[in-house]
Amino acid sequence: MKRICLIFICLLTLVANAAVVTYTPDESSILSNPERGYLTQLERRVSKSSPYCVKGQESTLDSHIQKDNISLVLILYYLDNFKTTATLPDEILNAFDEDMQALRKKGLKCILRYAYTNSNSGETANDASLEIVKSHIAQLKSHWQKNTDVIYVFQAGFVGAWGEWYYTKNFGNKVDRMNDSRRELVNTLLDAVPQDRCIQLRTPLFKTSYVGNTKPLTAEEAFSGTPKARLAHHNDAFLENYGEMGTYDDTARQKPYLAQETLYVPIGGETCILDANVAKTNASYQKTTAEMSRMHWTFIKNSYSEVVTNRWREDGTFDELNRRMGYRFQLLSATLPDNASAGGKANVRFEIRNAGYAPLYNPRPAFLVLKSGNSIHKVQLQSDPRRWLPNNVVTTINEQITLPADIPAGTYDLYLALPDAYESLASNPKYSVRFANKELWDASTGFNRLNATISISSDYTPPVTPADAVSLPAILSKDNVSTYSDDMTFYNTEYFDFGPTDGENTSRWAQWNVSLLYPGKYKISEEMATANGTGHSWRLQLFIPGGDTIATYSTEGTWEEGTLTYDDLWDLTGIAQGDYILRVQNVMLWGQPKLKSITLEYDGELPSSLETTSCQPAVLNPALPMYDVLGRQVDSSYKGFVIQNGSKYLMY
Numbered sequence: 136m137k138r139i140c141l142i143f144i145c146l147l148t149l150v151a152n153a154a155v156v157t158y159t160p161d162e163s164s165i166l167s168n169p170e171r172g173y174l175t176q177l178e179r180r181v182s183k184s185s186p187y188c189v190k191g192q193e194s195t196l197d198s199h200i201q202k203d204n205i206s207l208v209l210i211l212y213y214l215d216n217f218k219t220t221a222t223l224p225d226e227i228l229n230a231f232d233e234d235m236q237a238l239r240k241k242g243l244k245c246i247l248r249y250a251y252t253n254s255n256s257g258e259t260a261n262d263a264s265l266e267i268v269k270s271h272i273a274q275l276k277s278h279w280q281k282n283t284d285v286i287y288v289f290q291a292g293f294v295g296a297w298g299e300w301y302y303t304k305n306f307g308n309k310v311d312r313m314n315d316s317r318r319e320l321v322n323t324l325l326d327a328v329p330q331d332r333c334i335q336l337r338t339p340l341f342k343t344s345y346v347g348n349t350k351p352l353t354a355e356e357a358f359s360g361t362p363k364a365r366l367a368h369h370n371d372a373f374l375e376n377y378g379e380m381g382t383y384d385d386t387a388r389q390k391p392y393l394a395q396e397t398l399y400v401p402i403g404g405e406t407c408i409l410d411a412n413v414a415k416t417n418a419s420y421q422k423t424t425a426e427m428s429r430m431h432w433t434f435i436k437n438s439y440s441e442v443v444t445n446r447w448r449e450d451g452t453f454d455e456l457n458r459r460m461g462y463r464f465q466l467l468s469a470t471l472p473d474n475a476s477a478g479g480k481a482n483v484r485f486e487i488r489n490a491g492y493a494p495l496y497n498p499r500p501a502f503l504v505l506k507s508g509n510s511i512h513k514v515q516l517q518s519d520p521r522r523w524l525p526n527n528v529v530t531t532i533n534e535q536i537t538l539p540a541d542i543p544a545g546t547y548d549l550y551l552a553l554p555d556a557y558e559s560l561a562s563n564p565k566y567s568v569r570f571a572n573k574e575l576w577d578a579s580t581g582f583n584r585l586n587a588t589i590s591i592s593s594d595y596t597p598p599v600t601p602a603d604a605v606s607l608p609a610i611l612s613k614d615n616v617s618t619y620s621d622d623m624t625f626y627n628t629e630y631f632d633f634g635p636t637d638g639e640n641t642s643r644w645a646q647w648n649v650s651l652l653y654p655g656k657y658k659i660s661e662e663m664a665t666a667n668g669t670g671h672s673w674r675l676q677l678f679i680p681g682g683d684t685i686a687t688y689s690t691e692g693t694w695e696e697g698t699l700t701y702d703d704l705w706d707l708t709g710i711a712q713g714d715y716i717l718r719v720q721n722v723m724l725w726g727q728p729k730l731k732s733i734t735l736e737y738d739g740e741l742p743s744s745l746e747t748t749s750c751q752p753a754v755l756n757p758a759l760p761m762y763d764v765l766g767r768q769v770d771s772s773y774k775g776f777v778i779q780n781g782s783k784y785l786m787y
Contacts (some may be wrong), residue, residue, distance in 0.1 A: 146597030153470050153482075154587045160465040160488070165454060169566050170244060170497060171461020173437035174207035174403075175199040182216045186230030189237045191472050196241055203437045203457065207287060210234070211298070214271065218263040219249045221270040228278055233280035242565030246335075246403070246434070247279075247460050248290040250298030260296035264305045265316045268293045276327040277471065283329045284557035287497065289403055290369055291324060291334045293294075299371060300337045301381070311384065312344035314781070321366070321491050323343055330360050331498055333400050333557075335365040337667065338382050342366045342396075351392045357399035358498075358521060367400035367496075368393060371436065374417045374426065374443070380407070394429050398524065401496045403434035407444045418443045420452045424459075428526055431493040449676040456624070458532035460523040464553075466583065467573045471549055472683065474590040475576055478680040483516075485532040485551070489525045490571065496521060498556040503536060504582050505547035505589060508655045512542045513552070520553055520568075535679070540643060544593040550582035557675040604648040604714060609655040611647050612718065612732040619645040630664040633721040633728040644720040645730075649677075654710050655758045656738040659688060660700035664729035671728030675705065676718045686710060689722065704738055 177195070179188040189196075199205045212231075217223055238245060249271075251262040263271075272293075279286065294297030294306045294317065307314045309680050313321070324334050336342050343349045346363045356364055372380035383389045393402065408414045426432075435456070438444055447453035470484040483503060499520050502513040518532045553568035560566040568579030575584045606616050613631065622645045631641050663671070671693060678684040688705040719733060 145275050146517065147461045154473055155240055155468065155470045156585060157468045158575065158586075158588050159569045159575050160490070161466070162490075163458075164571065165204055165457045165567050166463075166571060167206050168461070168463075168569055169206050170495070171433050171491070171493070172207065173199075173203045173205050173457060173460070174206055174209055174246065174434050175203075175437055176211065176439070177210040177620075178211035178213060180213040181227055181230070183224050183226045183286075183422075186224075187234055188212055189234035190230070193237060193241070193685075196243065196429065197727070200241065200243075200438065205248060206243060207434050208238070208243055209248065211248045211437070213253060214249060214251050214263070217271070218261070218267065221267055223271055223503060228274060231275070232282065235285050238285045239560070239563075242563065244287040245564075246288050247286050247680060248292040248298050249275075250292055250296070253297055255296040255302035255410075257582060258552065258768050259304055259306050259308050260302040260303055260413060262293070262295055262306070264276060266320060266399045270371055272323050272327050272602050278443055280329050281326060284555065284559045286332060287329050288333050288335055288367065288403075289324070291321065291337070291518070291610045292318065293574050298301045303686065312340050313672060315482065317341070318345060318552070325362055327386075328365075330365075333365050333496065335367040335369040335401070335403075336369070337369060339393055339396075340384060342368070347546075349388070349392060351395035354522075355400070357395075358519075359370040364399065368396065368402045370402065370404040373404055374406055375408050375413075375425065393669050394431070398494065399429035399496070401493070403431045403432060405436040408443050411441055411442055414440075414446050415444045417457070418446060418452075420450055423447070425437050427456065427460065428492050431525060433493045433496070433595045434784050435460065440672075461491050461493050462495050462523070463569050463571050464523065465490055466490070466551070466569060466575065468585070469551075469585055469588045471585060472550070472589055473587075475538055476592050477538060477542045477544065480535055480537050480713075482535050482679070483532070483683055483711070484534075486529055486718075487523060487532065487534070488527055489523045490527055491525050492522060494521055495523050495568075499553055501557060502554070503554045504535070504550035504552045505538075505542065505591070506550060506580075506582070507545050510543065510547075511543075512539050512547070514538060528615045533709065533711045533713040536605065536733065538591070542591055544591050546588050546590050548587055549585040549587045550577070550580070551585055551695075552580075552582045552640065552722040554581060604650045606650045606652055607717075608735045608737040610732050610734045611719070615647060617648045617716075619643075621705075630729045630731045631719075633730065644718050644729065645715055647719040648680075648714070649717045650714050651677075651710060652709055652712055653737055654712060656704040656706050656708060657702065658734075659703075659705055660698060660734045660736070662698050662731040662734075663696045664731050671730070673730075673733070674720045674722045676720065677707070677710070677715050678718070680714065680716055685715075705735070737768075 172313060175196070177188050177192050179185070181188065197210065214223075254260060255696065290298065291300065294300045295303035300317070301309060306316045306320070310317070328334055345366065352363060370379060370382050373384055389688065406418065408418060436444070443452065450732045465488045467486040467488055472481040472483070475481045501516045501520050503516060505514075513535045516532060516536070517534055518530070523530045528785045549736045550568070554561040555563070555566040564578055564581030570583045572583070574699070575586075579583060603718055609615070613629070617633070631645050659675070661673070673689050675685040675688040676684050686705070686707055690701060693699070719730070721728060
């Protein structure tokens with residue numbers, strides 16, 4: 136067969152009439168962001184006459200906010216006065232609620248710990264019995280749950296001096312792993328602490344002995360609400376010595392364990408080095424930043440030990456940690472629609488780098504925000520910010536969104552917003568995430584500007600999502616066509632007759648409802664019915680139901696008959712998985728094309744049976760690279776088949 140004057144035009148845009156915006160990361164500013172960074176500690180031996188820990192110390196908080204941009208405070212309630220009293224007075228419980236309200240007014244959250252003594256006289260701390268502790272927790276439970284919005288993480292506490300689980304009269308003195316009484320305390324805490332909050336244990340050995348194995352959390356187990364997914368870590372002897380005062384008993388095994396665990400549960404604490412020479416050796420800029428990066432540290436005290444923190448302030452370590460502890464999200468680029476219909480669909484794409492040492496850990500939604508004056512409309516993204524991995528990993532978000540059906544027509548500014556998950560804080564900008572970029576932050580709303588607008592029209596057409604959608608790859612023919620142009624003459628034939636009735640036939644088309652499960656590159660071939668030297672040219676258009684064309688493939692000027700496979704591939708790699716309409720339109724003003732079918736064949740490896748492939752999300756090991764079926768390295772936002780460690784997974 137001979138092809139004459141065959142020209143291919145392959146056009147791929149993520150969104151028709153899209154705006155591709157790039158952003159400048161801010162590498163130097165110290166930002167105040169929720170649930171990360173330096174913290175100060177407030178503590179008090181509470182009593183009926185003096186029940187508060189935060190109230191009365193607001194000026195202390197103000198000074199630390201101003202000096203170090205803190206967003207966290209460790210609150211330590213000492214219950215010395217009630218270690219033999221089963222019932223806490225109402226004054227203590229009500230004061231806790233007022234303390235939490237004081238934090239809301241400041242825009243702060245707390246790490247919460249309780250203890251019964253700060254003395255280890257004789258190396259045995261006179262704490263409360265298990266029965267007393269359980270009784271107090273039963274009373275505190277409802278108050279914790281009522282104020283979870285401003286509690287970042289709980290520390291197991293209650294046991295031993297400072298609540299650090301070592302020196303203790305009642306729980307097995309100097310025990311380095313779980314015994315029966317400690318296990319029962321953890322069970323009680325897991326029940327009392329809200330499901331979406333972690334509980335930090337003082338050493339990794341406490342956790343591994345509790346869960347019964349030394350296997351770290353995996354991406355699949357993370358955020359599942361199980362005890363393993365909720366038990367986290369705090370280290371109150373950071374960099375002190377090789378074992379960090381009992382934090383580790385086997386660093387070669389436990390540090391890699393923590394490095395994996397802390398991708399999904401938080402770690403933080405304090406340094407207790409008091410010797411300047413030890414601080415010079417152990418807490419240098421290089422060692423400190425390397426260890427925090429490896430272990431994904433989220434918070435540390437800004438004072439104790441001053442021997443270390445003052446040194447950090449002098450050599451630049453302090454500011455570097457203030458920038459990078461916890462998460463530090465930076466927008467790199469966004470591809471956004473210029474226009475769409477109310478209720479219609481649109482594709483969005485973001486590239487976000489987490490330049491921090493750690494991810495987020497508590498639930499937090501991500502929204503695309505459309506704002507015009509006081510009119511604000513939010514569309515939640517499917518991407519989970521907790522899985523935007525740290526240490527400069529770039530996460531690509533590629534999603535198809537549905538715009539609100541009730542949004543008025545008009546032009547809207549676009550923003551990206553990560554507000555707090557709790558309704559009580561969601562509208563407070565102090566609890567929203569600020570991206571580390573130049574001139575994007577809107578402090579009045581807590582939104583990050585995307586420097587793009589979208590024009591919304593009201594001519595909404597309900598999306599077509601039929602039950603008989605064809606999954607690509609597929610053969611598109613009369614057998615599975617969804618609709619066709621009114622003037623197409625093909626009745627009682629086995630093909631689509633695009634032939635002219637009046638000499639012009641470019642308005643004729645056929646279309647299929649399709650489901651794109653496998654973004655990638657596609658081979659295009661056609662089967663033509665035998666006709667008298669028919670000339671033909673097609674335009675394939677993939678578009679959003681009720682919305683824009685997002686990908687086009689065109690051919691021009693061929694007179695071939697029978698089966699023809701084109702050389703160029705249709706690149707749908709950047710298209711999000713979802714439901715679309717695929718239209719085949721004749722673009723020739725002459726000729727008599729009689730099309731039997733068009734085949735879209737995936738240019739890569741697919742399973743032998745598409746119908747039986749599971750549609751559940753594949754959860755992969757973020758520490759290992761993964762590749763698409765063509766061998767290109769991809770990240771966890773990729774949609775389609777991926778290969779990792781010799782196994783194949785389907786990512787949706």
